[in-house]
Amino acid sequence: MPKTILIVDDEEIVVDITKRKLTQEGFFVIGVNDGEMAIQALNQGLVDLILLDVEMPKMNGYTFMNERKKIPGAENIPVIVLTAYDSMEPIFRRNNVQAYLTKPLQFQEVLDKVNEIIGVS
Numbered sequence: 001m002p003k004t005i006l007i008v009d010d011e012e013i014v015v016d017i018t019k020r021k022l023t024q025e026g027f028f029v030i031g032v033n034d035g036e037m038a039i040q041a042l043n044q045g046l047v048d049l050i051l052l053d054v055e056m057p058k059m060n061g062y063t064f065m066n067e068r069k070k071i072p073g074a075e076n077i078p079v080i081v082l083t084a085y086d087s088m089e090p091i092f093r094r095n096n097v098q099a100y101l102t103k104p105l106q107f108q109e110v111l112d113k114v115n116e117i118i119g120v121s
Helices: 012-024 035-044 061-068 086-094 107-117
Strands: 004-008 028-032 049-053 079-083 099-102
Touching: 004 012, 004 035, 012 028, 012 107, 028 035, 035 061, 049 061, 049 107, 061 079, 079 107, 099 107
Parallel strands: 004 028, 004 049, 049 079, 079 099
Antiparallel strands: none
């Protein structure tokens, strides 16, 4: 059974391209455009990894990180933060983020981090 990745980013093109490429690599991918939708996705099923944007409408990445702790087991899901703000790395490191990638994303870098953290089953 393929590993499930939840992509949370308000830029639809980022979600679409990353989802397509990760699917081609053998992952099952759920793409959502804000933190509220991501919380709903976490409540509905098993997720092996979260790719998380920081700046989003409705619920940003910081709030999402706090809200996911309220979902049993979700605090243990690895997170890779995707952001244009490289100065935010220390904040996310304190929240047990496994990796921090700066936009614009290079897909090979994303894939390398994903495989390093969860690999393909």
